Amino acid sequence: MLNIKGLSVKLPGFVLYDINLQVDTGEFFAIIGPTGSGKSLLLEAVMGLLPGNTISSTGQIFLKDREITHLPPHKRGIGILYQDVALFPHMTVEENIRYGIRYHRIDKQRVEELFSFLTDRFGIRHLLKRYPVRISGGERQRVALCRVLILNPKVLLLDEPLSALDPLFQQEIRQLLRQLHKELGITFVIVSHNFEEVMYLAKKGAVIQKGQIVQQGQIEEIFNRPASSSVARFVGATNVFKVHKKDGCTKVGAFPIILDDKAKYSSFTHISIRPERIVAGVDRLNDGLPENIFEGNVVEMSRQSFNVSLRLERSDGILFHAIWPEYLVRSLGIGLGGSVKFGFFKGDVGTFKE
Amino acid sequence: MAISKTRNTTFFFLGLFIFSLPVLFLIFFPLGKLMTAPSLTSLVQAIMEKDVQAALLRSLFTSLSAALISVVFGTPLAYLLARRSFTGKKLIEGLIDLPIMIPHPVIGIAILGLAARDTALGKLLEWMGIQIMGSYVGIISVLTFVGLPFFLNTAKAAFESVPIRLEQVSMTLGAGQLSTFFRVTLPLAWRGIVLGMVMCTARAISEFGAVIVVAYHPMLAPVLIYERFTAYGLKYSQPVAVWLIFISVLLFVAMRLLSRSARQW
Structure with missing residues (x-):
């Protein structure tokens, strides 16, 4: 048209x-x-x-x-x-x-x-x-x-x-x-x-x-799946990481990342994950667990309307940004300085080359 | 707290008023004195004189003609200046303001010089049988000259106050530029144009310096006032001056009311 x-x-x-x-x-x-x-x-x-x-x-x-x-x-x-x-x-x-x-x-x-x-x-x-x-x-x-x-x-x-x-x-x-x-x-x-x-x-x-x-x-x-880090920043996909590839394994910091097949075989240098796609309280889930699971400390918490914005620091110093509903944060007992298990599905990971 | 705020505001406006008094005095006192000086009998006698009636009507006719010419030919220029940027725009704007700055007898001399018999324009006018010296054409020319800047500047500001977005929307709805001008721009700038016309008429009706160079006769009201003052003194010129002020005020109030009555939104 x-x-x-x-x-x-x-x-x-x-x-x-x-x-x-x-x-x-x-x-x-x-x-x-x-x-x-x-x-x-x-x-x-x-x-x-x-x-x-x-x-x-x-x-x-x-x-x-x-x-x-x-x-x-x-x-x-x-x-x-x-x-x-x-x-x-x-x-x-x-x-x-x-x-x-x-x-x-x-x-x-x-x-x-x-x-x-x-x-x-x-x-x-x-x-x-x-x-x-x-x-x-x-x-x-x-x-x-x-x-x-x-x-x-x-x-x-x-x-x-x-x-x-x-x-x-x-x-x-x-x-x-x-x-x-x-x-x-x-x-x-x-x-x-x-x-x-x-x-x-x-x-x-x-x-x-x-x-x-x-x-x-x-x-x-x-x-x-933003196509660049600037698009990622603009659309609010705040978790953008440069990856290291070694022996067919993709790593962010010290930990490997599991990607879906489409992403795995593409040529990329960065991955992005939306903060809303970070899954909370994975240790309490019985099934439907995300493929990527980590543990980190809550280093920052702030309210965003009826959600909570959190910075989660992994043991290798990599910071993840998550946005979770306020009720969930409260019911899981998540607090500043506490440890939390979180994760994300491989299908929610965007990749791009820069 | 609220009371002291109110007091401060009152004192502030009282201060403004006190500082305005000299200006108000300067405007109202001489005019008030002039308006109340002639007796009712002398005012009636003055308006019954044919010379006075003719001079006042001539002043009205010539100044309104100058305003009308300014509207017809000045409106497109005012719109152009309001909407377009082009090389030489500043120069044109400067030239437009020139009649405000130069001494008015100079304007009369310039118009006469332009139409002198040895110039191309003078020859053309002579061939057409048009005379500048001592004619309505001459008078209206100088009045347009002195009044045009007031019309152009006011009309330009009026066009500038119409949001370009409205014109754009009109065009996206299918209207061409001319249609947009007549259906959107002009109705919204109308009051400003009338105000420009008032300003132009006001300037023209009060003109003396340029007129007296171009045409002592046919005699306009300011020239008649001057003639009576120099020949018979203050007492004889005052009634005509009062009538000129009175008619001018009536005219301007009527024009203002006309432009306001058009407003419904």
Whole structure:
């Protein structure tokens, strides 16, 4: 559906370099990356809204095999929802929703049907005569979504759509987006640095860092098997270790690591494990034991919402980071300075070469 | 604790007010004195005079014309300056502000010089039968010259206050640039443009130095006030001055109300 080939954009002090992305029809694709990595610039390039200080831009953008690289934004057939929603303040909710209709060849009856369906579906029918300043943040987001969806875009770009909302509205809009994706079959591309949001909504995605795509594939794969230490750091896979290989055995520090077959025969120099994948209290498990089991001392403990973040030091001085539910830490009697048996499954180990 | 905070705030604002008094005195005292100096009879007599009526109407007409010309031709320039960066932009912005800085008789002399018979423009104007000296064209030209910077700067600020994001959203929804300008940018910058028009009219209606060089006749209200002052003294010029102030205030209040009534959001 959306195919980006060799896209490079040069701005003063920043370069978006050689972006290649393929988003399939009906997919919910996520572009994740830290602040300032070029996510929003990539969306602007796809929309044809490059900033005024752009020095140069090269590459090609295709929508359903039609090249749209040089088309103005209003002829691209792509919709966008910004985090600040940008409703027109001088127009009522209804005028906002109907704003773009006159520029598209859509059957009048079809428009009215869509208008009724969307305003009912989004629960904004009672707001139609109000001005944006008189409605809540969540309602504004729904109006902005309605305004873009009524034009039936082939692709909808979402530029951090939830980041400006409070948690209650975030959950509401997140659910709405997922349901709409299922119901309308539109291709969604979301830009975000919120992992919870990305894991809830998208199946596939790409990581962008310093203007370059550094990994792309299934979201699960990106979070569990980062392709580099910088991606690992970004996605929160905090246990990254350089390995030593000797006599067919892979070691981290003084202890061997058991890996799955796929990893074992690949060429790699580092392994990564998410802190949430570290298993607690393995000495109390009867079956289903992880393949890698170690013992260590708790050298650091801190609360993270309803979880506890722990640093576990093995006898060879290697530190592991684990995030365990608070109730589990309490029920297992884990405390600072105490000894604990922990482990991880071979399938949860990511590998990469650096 | 709360009480001392409130006291501090009160003292702070009281201090601000006391320091503002000289400025307020400077503005209101001479104007107040001027407004109350003529008797009601002399005011009525003044407005019944045909010369006074004609001069006041002429002042209104020429200054509003200058404001209208500024709106029509200045709005695109103000938008361009608000939205685009280009080589020479700073120079253009500097040139725009020039009429504020230079002595006003110089503006009149410059306009006359440009349209002199030995210049290409002068020859063209003569061929077209247009006269600058002693004509409405001349008066409106100098008034536009002196008023334009006030319109441009205010309108530019108004356009800058419209978020670019709204224009981008309009374009992503299918609107072209022109449509976006008329449906999004202009309605949001409208009040600023009216304010610019008010500023431009205000500057133009009070102009004397440039006008007197270009056209003593047809006589505008400031020229008439000056003429009466030099020929008959303060007493005879004051009623006309009061009428000019009164009409100007009415005009500006009406324009402000017009721009406010458009706001519903």
